[in-house]
Amino acid sequence: EYMVLQGAMQTLKIHKPLIFLATHGHEVHAQCLHFLRDIGYNIKSLDDRLVENTDELFAQFPST
Secondary structure, eight states, rough: OHHHHHHHHHHHHHOOOOOEEOOOOOHHHHHHHHHHHHOOEEEEEEESOOOGSSSEEEEEEOOO
């Protein structure tokens, strides 16, 4: 998941799509959170857990 996000970095920065992401593994999850936050995305969980404790995320670029 992390490598896919890295490969799509320019597309994510330019087009700012909504992202629904399911991660598999704690390390990959942490990398994805860090990456998405670094390029400006807000992240929420798709369930009632904290984003650090869930594997299903919704990422959205803030409105300008």
